[in-house]
Amino acid sequence: MTPRxxxxxxxxxxxxxxxxPRPKPPGPPRRAPVPAAPIERYSSAWWRERxxxxxxxVRADRPIGWLxxxxxxxxxxxxxxxxxPPLGTLAIFVAGVWLTRSAGCVINxxxxxxxxxxxxxxxxxxxxxxxxPPREALAVFAVLMLVAFVLVLFTNALTxxxxxxxxxxxxxxxxxxRYTFFPQVYLGIAFGWSIPMGFAAVTGDVPPLAWLLFLxxxxxxxxxxxxxxxxxxxxxxxMRAKSTAILLGDADLMGIGVLQASFLLTLTLVxxxxxxxxxxxxxxxxxxxxxxxxxxxxxxxxxxACFKAFLHNNWVGLVVFAGAVIDLGLKPA
Numbered sequence: 001m002t003p004r005x006x007x008x009x010x011x012x013x014x015x016x017x018x019x020x021p022r023p024k025p026p027g028p029p030r031r032a033p034v035p036a037a038p039i040e041r042y043s044s045a046w047w048r049e050r051x052x053x054x055x056x057x058v059r060a061d062r063p064i065g066w067l068x069x070x071x072x073x074x075x076x077x078x079x080x081x082x083x084x085p086p087l088g089t090l091a092i093f094v095a096g097v098w099l100t101r102s103a104g105c106v107i108n109x110x111x112x113x114x115x116x117x118x119x120x121x122x123x124x125x126x127x128x129x130x131x132x133p134p135r136e137a138l139a140v141f142a143v144l145m146l147v148a149f150v151l152v153l154f155t156n157a158l159t160x161x162x163x164x165x166x167x168x169x170x171x172x173x174x175x176x177x178r179y180t181f182f183p184q185v186y187l188g189i190a191f192g193w194s195i196p197m198g199f200a201a202v203t204g205d206v207p208p209l210a211w212l213l214f215l216x217x218x219x220x221x222x223x224x225x226x227x228x229x230x231x232x233x234x235x236x237x238x239m240r241a242k243s244t245a246i247l248l249g250d251a252d253l254m255g256i257g258v259l260q261a262s263f264l265l266t267l268t269l270v271x272x273x274x275x276x277x278x279x280x281x282x283x284x285x286x287x288x289x290x291x292x293x294x295x296x297x298x299x300x301x302x303x304x305a306c307f308k309a310f311l312h313n314n315w316v317g318l319v320v321f322a323g324a325v326i327d328l329g330l331k332p333a
Contacts, residue, residue: 054140057109057126058102064311066101068224069191071317072217073097075324076198079213079274083328089201092151097194099151103144104170104190110137111174119235145170158200166193177236181247184229188221209273216266223259224313226252227298230306253295260291267320276327283323287316 039046059065073093077085084090109116109127113134116122126132132140145167152163169190176183192214199210222244229236229245230252236243248255264284271280294309 053126053131057106057132057137057140058144059105060102064314065105066098067314068221068317069101069194070094070097071314071321072192072213072220073194073198074321075217076195076210076213077202078321078324078328079209079270080199080202082274082331085198085202089155089198092154093194093198093201096148096151099144099148100166100170103141103148104173106137106141106144107171108174110134110141112177115177115236115239115241118239119232121232121235155201156204158204158206159197162193162197162200162206166190166197169193177241177243179242181242181244183242184222184225184244185218187225188218191221192217209270212266212273213270216263216270219259219263219266220313220316223256223263224310224316226256226259227294227306227310227313230298230301231303231310252301253299257295264288264291276324277331279327279330280323283319283321283326286319286323290316290319 039049055061077090077093109125112122113128116125116128123129127134127137149163149167152160169186173183173186173190176186195214195217196206196210199206226244226248229243233243233245237246244255245252264287267284267287268281270276271284274280290312294312297312298305298309
């Protein structure tokens with residue numbers, strides 16, 4: 001005989017009028033999620049987990065700051081050497097620019113963690129988001145500055161002494177926005193300090209030409225960082241941070257114009273003192289056209305337009321450098 005199929009389970013009777021529905025029988029108990037095993041410190045897995053956060057912390061994914069620091073460094077090295085500088089010195093300064101700029105980003109985020117969380121553009125930065133603890137960030141800063149200092153030891157005593165001042169400038173710049181309206185000027189001093197260092201490394205001296213070029217960079221850096229400050233002006237006001245953009249107010253475009261015009265005039269004087277010719281002046285003419293385009297682009301003062309004007313200064317630095325390289329390269333020995 002064929003066995004009969006099992007009878008289906010009887011359906012539960014519907015509740016009687018006024019009777020509460022019967023509760024469903026409890027299912028199997030859910031298992032609690034197993035916590036991930038902690039990563040052993042300094043293991044290969046630990047390094048793989050930390051390195052992407054440090055990469056973002058030093059802004060390696062955003063090279064604009066490195067380039068804006070690199071161009072005046074190259075101006076100084078080429079003018080000091082009156083042409084192509086010694087290859088070893090060039091390598092030391094290019095690497096040093098990347099290291100010190102990266103260290104500056106770290107210490108800036110460390111000091112600005114009270115501010116970055118309140119600004120939409122910066123609230124995802126590694127320290128304020130919790131991806132990198134503050135003490136770990138200080139360790140990264142110390143390592144970067146130590147490596148940069150080791151590089152400077154391959155130069156001379158004057159350059160080493162100037163490097164000590166550069167370290168103080170880099171470490172204290174982020175504090176300025178709490179107490180003064182001129183952090184952009186201080187940034188120009190910090191970014192331009194590689195110019196006297198370059199002259200010291202190449203010639204063993206810091207002549208008046210170096211300080212004139214340094215002044216030009218302070219004017220330029222103050223101008224382009226004011227564009228940058230205009231992006232965050234309303235957030236800075238709300239958090240009671242200070243900047244040249246807040247100080248200038250409605251006169252911001254005029255102030256940037258005066259700074260940029262003074263920058264170009266100072267570079268013209270640099271060219272006269274260094275006996276540079278048509279190619280240097282041609283580079284300055286192209287730089288003036290690029291600066292005029294920035295004003296046209298950001299005339300509305302919109303945040304995105306001001307940020308584009310800031311980024312565009314990379315090309316200004318490049319054409320000035322190109323003018324110096326061509327003029328010095330074609331200059332008769």
